[in-house]
Amino acid sequence: MAHSIPALVNSQMLAWAREEAGYTLEQAAEKAHFVIEKLSSWEKGESMPTLRQAEKLAKIYHRPFSVFSLSQPPMMTPLAAEYRRLPGITPGKESPELRFALRQMIYRRKGALDLLEELGDHPEPFSLNIKMGEAPEQVAERIRSALGISLATQKAWPHEFRAWHSWRMAVENLGALVFQFSKVNVTEVRGVSLLEFPLPTIGINTKEIPASKPFSLLHELVHVMLARADEEKPALLETRTQPAWMELERFAEAVAGAVLMPADAILSEYEVAGKSTTADWGISEIQTLSRRYKVTPKAMITRLLILHRCSPAAYRRWTDAWEEYLKEHPPRPGGGIATPAEKALNRNGRSFTQLVLEALTHDRITAVDAAHYLDLNFPHIETLRRNLAMARQFETETVGVD
Structure with a gap:
């Protein structure tokens, strides 16, 4: 049976794929629900995983199964040679999720x-x-x-x-x-x-x-x-x-x-112009201003601090009050349930999506290529094409846009 067929893999590639994905041996074993000693044994070449076990690892590492058969790891540019420096992130030590992203x-x-x-x-x-x-x-x-x-x-x-x-x-x-x-x-x-x-x-x-x-x-x-x-x-x-x-x-x-909040515009707002620089700001006052500019209340109060329309002491009092407010009024998920086509556009952006669809229209790529680029099943690509042709504005935001 398939579950007992041994996978003819290169043990070196098993370790390489895991490390490139950002997993420690312990993390990979836990995610795959394998005994750590077994995974270690496979990577050392002391034993071999079954076909299904190797396929499971390929899925977790986001690699094609065929990569395990390579004779040696491919030459690759380090991720940190392309992305900007991030606070708190050591190059090469990114989480598996960030590395995949x-x-x-x-x-x-x-x-x-x-x-x-x-x-x-x-x-x-x-x-x-x-x-x-x-x-x-x-x-x-x-x-x-x-x-x-x-x-x-x-x-x-x-x-x-x-x-x-x-x-x-x-x-x-x-x-x-x-x-x-x-x-x-x-x-x-x-x-x-x-x-x-x-x-x-x-x-x-x-x-x-x-x-x-x-x-x-x-x-x-x-x-x-x-x-x-x-x-x-x-x-x-x-x-x-x-x-x-x-x-x-x-x-x-x-x-x-x-x-987002131009100085002249903010300083001319009547709530700001009529406020003493040392006065406290209420939660509702900042919420009103933030809704006007479509920003978060925290961004607005910080901007007022930078513009010297809020003292450091008043800023600290407001942020303390805001933290308490959020405990009592946690943010609610917005939007509804997005369709697969909407999720793809939210994920890929209009420019990239239109480029892929244009290449598909002119037979420069296949439907399979387009589906792969957009991470979207082909029937939904046709829906996406129709929606873009009608210049429909995709405004559905959901938690599940992945």
Whole structure:
């Protein structure tokens, strides 16, 4: 029977695949429900797994089964040579979930470049760049102008879902790809970017609430712009000290906040203009302002602190009160149940999705290729094609967009 057929695998490749996936021996054994001694024995070549056991490992490691038959590991660029430095993440020690998300982003970016070549087209050049010495407020004005989103448009959006989709499409129009990744703990990473040109690529964690995603998106955009000016290197090559790196992170946060909440606009709001700089802010006051700009209350109070419209003491009192408020009023999941086509668009973004469908229409790729690129079964690809042709706006956000 199949469950007892031995798999003719290279023990060295079993260990390589596990390590590349980011699993320790203990983690892999636990996830696969194997005895650790048995998995160790397979990797040492002392015994062999059955066909089903090897197939299970291939699925967990997100590798084709055939990789276990290679004579030696393939030459691969380290992941940390492509993604930006992340706070608290040691290159090469990323979680299995983050490593898979990064691999998917890299695969889709390369796929986009290949498809453009097949179609005889070229990627949109990404020209925006910034230097660390620039003033965040001035940088924010340039970014907002490049994105083409007016303050009136931002305030007119009916909800945070529309805000997220609009900011995302505006960033994609600059010549970048924006993907969403799932299954990664939001405490590990909210956003990440591949500092490669052309087609720099940004990934946003689906576990972020919609109101937080634009901030994470713009934060990553700043990192991409710094890299374009040769001010920042991928994680493996970044040599800044920790204090210097945190200064860069604070710069990116300040710029992202200034894009979403322009200083002149915030200071002219009647709730702000009539408030003493030392006065306390109420939860409802900040919620009102944050809803107006489609940002989180925490982002709004932080912006007021930066603009000196909230004292450090008042900021600490507000954040303490906010933590208590969240305990009593935990955030509720928004949106409904997305269709497979909607999930694919949320995951892949409009630019990449349209590129894949264009290549399919012009017979540059097969239906199987398209399904693989979009991680979507073919019958749903036709639904996706029809929806895009009708310019339908996908605004369904769910927990399950993976």
